[in-house]
Amino acid sequence: MAKDTKIYISYNQVHQLVKDSVERYRINDDFKPDLMIAIGGGGFIPARILRTFLKRAINKNIPIQAIGLSLYEDLVSYPNPLNDNTSSDSTDDSTATIGTQVIKTQWLHFGPSHATTSPLLGKNILIVDEVDDTRTTLAYAVQELTKDVEEEKRKFLQENPGYTDIDVPETKFAVFVLHNKKKEKRMELPDPSIIKEGRYFAARETPDRWLVYPWEASDIEEHTRKSLIQQQEELQ
Ligand code: 5GP
Numbered sequence: 001m002a003k004d005t006k007i008y009i010s011y012n013q014v015h016q017l018v019k020d021s022v023e024r025y026r027i028n029d030d031f032k033p034d035l036m037i038a039i040g041g042g043g044f045i046p047a048r049i050l051r052t053f054l055k056r057a058i059n060k061n062i063p064i065q066a067i068g069l070s071l072y073e074d075l076v077s078y079p080n081p082l083n084d085n086t087s088s089d090s091t092d093d094s095t096a097t098i099g100t101q102v103i104k105t106q107w108l109h110f111g112p113s114h115a116t117t118s119p120l121l122g123k124n125i126l127i128v129d130e131v132d133d134t135r136t137t138l139a140y141a142v143q144e145l146t147k148d149v150e151e152e153k154r155k156f157l158q159e160n161p162g163y164t165d166i167d168v169p170e171t172k173f174a175v176f177v178l179h180n181k182k183k184e185k186r187m188e189l190p191d192p193s194i195i196k197e198g199r200y201f202a203a204r205e206t207p208d209r210w211l212v213y214p215w216e217a218s219d220i221e222e223h224t225r226k227s228l229i230q231q232q233e234e235l236q
Helices: 011-024 044-053 136-159 220-235
Strands: 035-040 064-079 094-106 124-132 172-181 200-206
Touching: 011 044, 011 172, 011 200, 011 220, 035 044, 035 136, 044 064, 044 124, 044 172, 064 136, 094 136, 124 136, 136 172
Parallel strands: 035 064, 035 124, 124 172, 172 200
Antiparallel strands: 064 094
C-alpha cells in the first residue's frame, strides 16, 4: 500500500499551537488585536481558540468577524498568440492555462453594537486562517479589507472637514495561520508591512504536504490515532 503522505492534525495540537504562538510572537504585548477576522471555514476554530489566549480589553472578548472566500482554479482558454487567426477551427486557436479566481461568499457584518461608520479605522486587526498554501486567499483577503479601510477613511475625511490624512486613525493588519507551507507562493501580501514589521504569525512551518484538520474528519477517533502515531514517529 502507498505511504500516506498526509499530515493529520489533532484538536490538541491545534490548541497547543495557538497557545504557544500567542506567547512566542508576544501577540498580547506587541500587536494587541482589537478585532479578529476569521476566513471561513478553516479560520473559525483557530480564531475561537485564539480568543481564549488573547487578553481582553476592558473585560470584553475580542470580537470575531467571519468572512468567506472561495478559491476556484479554472481551466481558462486564452488565444494562442502563435496562431495566425486564419484557422476556422477554434480549438487550434487557444491554449489551456490554469486561472485562479477568488470570490467572496460572505463579508463583514457589524451589528447594532457597532453603530459607527468606521468599525475598521484605528484598529489592530488579526486575519485568521488555518493554512497559508499558495497565499492566494490571504492576499485577496488583505487586498479587499484594505479597500474597506480606504472607503472608511474617505467617509471619515468627508464627515470631518478640516481633517487631513494624518488625522485618520491608523488601521494595522496582522495575519495568523496554524501552518505555513514552505514553498514558492503564488501571491504576495499586498501590504508588505505585515511581513516586514513582523505581523505575520505562523504557528508552524510545514513541508508542502496535505494537512488534514480535525474538523474535517468523519471519524475523529481514527483521525486522532493517526495524528498521535505521526507525532510519535516525529520524536524518534
Ligand atoms: P491558498 O492556496 O489560497 O493559500 O489556500 C487556499 C485554501 O485551500 C486554504 O484556505 C485551505 O482552505 C485550502 N488548503 C490549502 N492547503 C490545504 C491543506 O493542506 N489542507 C487543507 N485541509 N486545506 C488546504
